[in-house]
Amino acid sequence: MNETEIKPDIYWVGAIDWAVRDFHGYVTPKGTTYNNYLILDKESTLIDTVKYDFADITIRSIKKLAGSSEIKNIIINHIENDHMSALGRVMEHFPQAVIYCTLRGKQGMERFFDISKWNIKTVKTGDSLNIGKHTLMFLETPMLHWPDSMMTYVKEAKVLFSQDAFGQHIATTQRFDDEYLESTSVNELEAITIDYYANILMPFGRLIKSKIAEIQKMNLEIDIIAPDHGLIWRKSPSMAIDIYLKMADGHAKLRVALIYDTMWHSTEQMTLPLIQGIREEGVECRVIKLRSTPMSVAITEFWNSRGCLVGSPTLNNEVFPSVAEFIVHLRGLRPKDRMVGAFGSYGWGGGAVKWLYNEFEAMKLKSVPDGVQVQYRASDEDELRCFEFGREFARNVKEYHSQFK
Ligand code: FEO
Numbered sequence: 001m002n003e004t005e006i007k008p009d010i011y012w013v014g015a016i017d018w019a020v021r022d023f024h025g026y027v028t029p030k031g032t033t034y035n036n037y038l039i040l041d042k043e044s045t046l047i048d049t050v051k052y053d054f055a056d057i058t059i060r061s062i063k064k065l066a067g068s069s070e071i072k073n074i075i076i077n078h079i080e081n082d083h084m085s086a087l088g089r090v091m092e093h094f095p096q097a098v099i100y101c102t103l104r105g106k107q108g109m110e111r112f113f114d115i116s117k118w119n120i121k122t123v124k125t126g127d128s129l130n131i132g133k134h135t136l137m138f139l140e141t142p143m144l145h146w147p148d149s150m151m152t153y154v155k156e157a158k159v160l161f162s163q164d165a166f167g168q169h170i171a172t173t174q175r176f177d178d179e180y181l182e183s184t185s186v187n188e189l190e191a192i193t194i195d196y197y198a199n200i201l202m203p204f205g206r207l208i209k210s211k212i213a214e215i216q217k218m219n220l221e222i223d224i225i226a227p228d229h230g231l232i233w234r235k236s237p238s239m240a241i242d243i244y245l246k247m248a249d250g251h252a253k254l255r256v257a258l259i260y261d262t263m264w265h266s267t268e269q270m271t272l273p274l275i276q277g278i279r280e281e282g283v284e285c286r287v288i289k290l291r292s293t294p295m296s297v298a299i300t301e302f303w304n305s306r307g308c309l310v311g312s313p314t315l316n317n318e319v320f321p322s323v324a325e326f327i328v329h330l331r332g333l334r335p336k337d338r339m340v341g342a343f344g345s346y347g348w349g350g351g352a353v354k355w356l357y358n359e360f361e362a363m364k365l366k367s368v369p370d371g372v373q374v375q376y377r378a379s380d381e382d383e384l385r386c387f388e389f390g391r392e393f394a395r396n397v398k399e400y401h402s403q404f405k
Contacts, residue, residue, distance in 0.1 A: 002015075002057060002060070002061050003038075003061045003064065003065055004175045006037070006159070006175070006176075006224060006226060006232055006234070007157040007159055007223075007224065008157075009039060009040040009041065009133070009134075010037060010038070010039050010040075010154070010157055010159060011037065011038045011039075011040070011061075011065055012035060012036075012037055012175055012226075012232065013036055013037060013038045013046075013058050013061035013062055013065065014033055014034050014035040014036045014037075014050055014054075014058060015033065015034050015050045015051070015054030015057045015058060016031070016033050016171045016172075016173075017031050017032050017033065017034065017051070017054070017171055018031045018171045019031065020032055020171075023082075023169060025295065025296070026169070026199050026200075026296040027294035027295075027296045027297060028169045030169060030170045030171060030172075030192070031169070031170065031171025032169040032170065032171055032229050032230065033170070033171055033172075033229055033230055034050035034051050034054060034082055034083065034228065034229070035048070035167075035226065035227060035228045035229060035230075035232070036048040036049055036050055036058060036083070036228070037161060037226060038061070038062055038065055038066065038071075039131065039134055039154065040065060040066065040069075041131045041132035041133050041134050042131060042132025042133070043072035043073055043131040043132055044066050044069055044070070044071050044072060044073075044131075045071070045072065045073040045074070045075060045129075045131050045134075045136065046062060046071050046073070046074045046075070046090070046094075046097070047075045047077065047152055047161045047226075048075065048076060048077055048078070048083050048084075048161070048163065048228055049074070049076075049083060049084055049085075049086040049087045049090050050082075050083065050086045051081065051082045051083075051085055051086065052081070052085035052086050052089070054086065055086035055089035055090065056089075058086060058090070059086075059089065059090060059093055062090075062093075063093070070094065070096060070097075071093075071094040071097050072096075072097060072098065072131070073097060073098050073099075073100060073129065073131060074087070074090065074091075074094070074097045074098070074099045074100070075099075075100045075101070075136065075138075075152050075161075076099060076100070076101040076105055076109070077101075077149065077150050077151060077152055077161060077163040077228070078105075078146060078148060078149050078150075078163040078164060078228065079101070079105050079108040079109055079112070079146065079148045080146060080164075082228075082229075083163065083228050084109070084112070085112070087099075087109075087112075087113065088112075088113050091113075091118060095117070096119075097119075098119045098120075098121055099118055099119065099120045099121070100120075100121050100122075100123050100129065100138070101120065101122065101123070101148065101150070102122060102123065102124070102138075102140055102142075102148050102149075102150050103122045104142065104146075104147040104148040105122070105148035105150070106120050106122050107148075108146075108147075108148050123138040123150070124138070124140060125138065125139050125140045125150075126138070126139075133156060134154050134155070134156050134157065135154070135155045135156065136152050136153070136154055136155075137152070137153045137154075137155060138150055138151075138152055138153075139151045139152070139153060139214075139215070141163075141165070141207075141211055143204060143207055144164075144165055144201070144204055144207055144208065144211060145164055145165075145200055145201055145203075145204060149163055149164070150163070151163060151165070153220055153222075157223070157224075158220075158221045158222055158223035158224065159222075159223065159224045159225075159226055160215075160220070160222050160224070160225050160226065160237075161226050162225050162226065162227045162228075163227065163228045164200060164201075164227065164228055164229065165201070165208075165227060165244070166193070166225050166227045166233060166240040166241075166244065167196055167227035167228055167229030167230045168189075168192040168193050168195070168196045168227075168229060168230030168231060169192070169195070169196055169229055169230060170192055170229075170230045170231065172231070174231065175231065175232055176231060176232050176233075176234040176235065177189060177231045177232065177233050177234060177235050177236055177239075178234055178235035178236075179231075180231050181235065186239075189231070189239075190239075190243055192230070193240065193243050194243065194247065194300070194303070194304065195296075195300045196229070196230075197243070197244065197247050197303075198247075198299055198300045198302075198303035198304070198333075199296045199299055199300065199333075201244075201247075202299075202303060202333040202334070202335060203332070203333050203334040205247065205248035205249075205250070205336065206248070208244055208245075208247075208248045209245065209248040209249070212241060212244065212245060212248075222237050223237070224237060225237040225240050225241075249404070249405065250336055250337030250338075250404060251404070251405075252303070252304060252305055252306040252337065252338065252401070252404070253284070253304055253305060253306065254283060254284070254306055254397070254398065254401045255283065255284040255285065255286060255304065255305040255306060255307070256278050256283055256284070256285045256286070256305055256306075256307040256308065256309060256393065256394060256397060257285075257286050257288060257298075257301040257302050257304070257305035257307070257308045257309075258271055258274060258275065258278075258285055258286065258287045258288070258308075258309045258311065259288045259290065259298055259301065259302065259308060259309070259310050259311070259326060260287075260288070260289060260290065260309075260310065260311030260312065260323070260343075261289060261290040261291055261311070261312060261313070261320050261322045261323050262289070262311075262313060262320075262345075263313045263315065263320070264313075266313065266345035266374065266376065266377050266378065267311045267312065267313045267343070267344050267345045268289075269345075269377065269378050269383075270311065270343050270344075270345065270372070270374060270378055270382075270383075270386045271287060271311065272383075272386075273378075273383040273384070273386035273387040273390065274309060274311075274343060274372075274386045274387070274389065274390040274393075275287065275390065276387055276390065277386065277387040277388060277389065277390020277391040277392075277393070277394065278309075278390045278391070278393065278394040280387075280390070280391055280394075281390075281391050281394035281395055281398065282394075283307075283394040283397060283398060286301050286304075286305060288301050290322040290323060290325075290326055291322050295325065295326065295329055298326055298329075299326075299329055299330065299333065302330065302335070302338070303335070303338075305338070306337075306338060306339060306397050306400060306401045306404075307338065307339045307340070307341075307393060307394070307396075307397035307400075307401075308338060308339070308340050308341075309340070309341050309342065309343060309390075309393060310323065310326070310327070310340065310341075310342050310343075310356050311323075311342070311343045311344050312342070312344045312352040312353070312355075312356060313344055313345050313346065313352060314344060314345070314346035314347070314349070314350050314351045314352040314353075315352075317349055317351040318351055318352070318355065319351070319352040319355045319356065320352060323352070323356075327356070327359050330363070331359065331362070331363055334363070335363060335365065336364075336365075337404065338365055338366075339365070339366045339367065339368065339393075339396060339397050339400045340360045340365045340366070340367045340368075341367055341368040341371055341389070341393045342356035342357060342360070342367075342371040343371050343372045343373065343386065343389065344356075344371075344373055345373070345374050345375070345376065345377070345378070346373060346374075346375060347375070347376060350373055353370075353371045353372075353373050356371070357369070357370070357371065366400060368389075368392060368393050368396045371389070372385050372386050372389040374386075
């Protein structure tokens with residue numbers, strides 16, 4: 001039984017990807033799901049599809065539930081491959097279906113498929129579609145997280161199909177938040193939701209706030225938030241919204257993430273007195289060595305901590321490559337509301353620490369100048385400088401953190 005009823009006549013018909021461990025560079029140790037939904041009605045309607053590899057699974061579920069009745073409408077809330085790449089296969093089975101998506105969705109869709117024989121209707125915020133007992137209302141959410149993105153709200157069932165928003169990467173036999181909470185904690189549910197937010201939605205905090213405000217202004221009653229990945233929020237849709245509002249407000253823990261790499265352990269040697277200095281100020285410290293840690297884990301640690309110290313040796317007058325990779329990821333996520341600093345070792349000419357401060361400035365992050373550097377290997381005096389810089393950094397982070405709710 002792959003199908004799951006989420007409300008009368010509304011079914012999850014998605015696929016569970018138990019095996020995926022690398023989701024376009026984002027590590028997914030728990031796998032993921034591609035959620036799509038079928039509404040059985042006078043005009044039976046499919047909400048989203050799945051990743052191409054799982055097309056057969058969803059088609060089988062759809063046919064099993066719909067029987068001989070046609071699928072009249074297909075709503076495409078988001079055109080990224082994990083949700084739309086099976087559309088061509090689905091359309092082979094239901095060629096008469098009318099596809100509803102945003103204008104940007106249609107423009108993107110024709111880059112992936114020959115759409116000349118498809119009946120595609122574009123929709124805008126406030127447009128609605130009556131399919132019998134249910135009325136679907138569309139809400140554009142451009143850049144959450146692609147330009148084509150939209151959500152679909154089903155008035156009678158009070159279900160918000162939110163595409164990527166409010167999702168989590170987790171493969172599980174449990175479909176709902178309350179089922180998941182039977183065997184785990186609220187903290188764990190919050191952690192997997194934040195992990196997803198940090199790596200996918202971090203750049204869009206301001207947009208998220210205004211879109212949630214728009215939804216709240218519409219006074220939509222929401223019993224269920226049904227995202228395109230992970231668990232369906234049946235018990236606590238308000239918890240999903242609260243987590244997103246908290247994240248959009250720059251929420252972080254009073255903590256320092258110390259993220260570094262090292263060549264011959266000299267930069268690594270600096271981490272110990274830095275950590276001691278941070279701890280001396282009563283601030284928790286999480287330590288991440290980049291070549292031993294997936295990039296998305298480092299990003300999540302960065303996001304969960306109010307402060308971040310980045311450490312790099314200088315290699316050929318440049319920052320160390322793995323540190324540069326981390327910074328490139330971070331830059332793309334346009335981080336805000338975090339305090340940063342840098343440290344590192346060098347042989348005959350520095351460069352890495354200066355490079356890092358230039359990057360911090362370009363990202364408009366608050367920083368504690370000027371970091372700490374040592375030549376070749378830290379002496380006792382150097383270790384004392386590291387300890388003092390750790391303390392100074394932690395004091396600054398505490399003061400900065402007090403400005404947030
Ligand atoms: Fe889950 Fe933006 O795709």
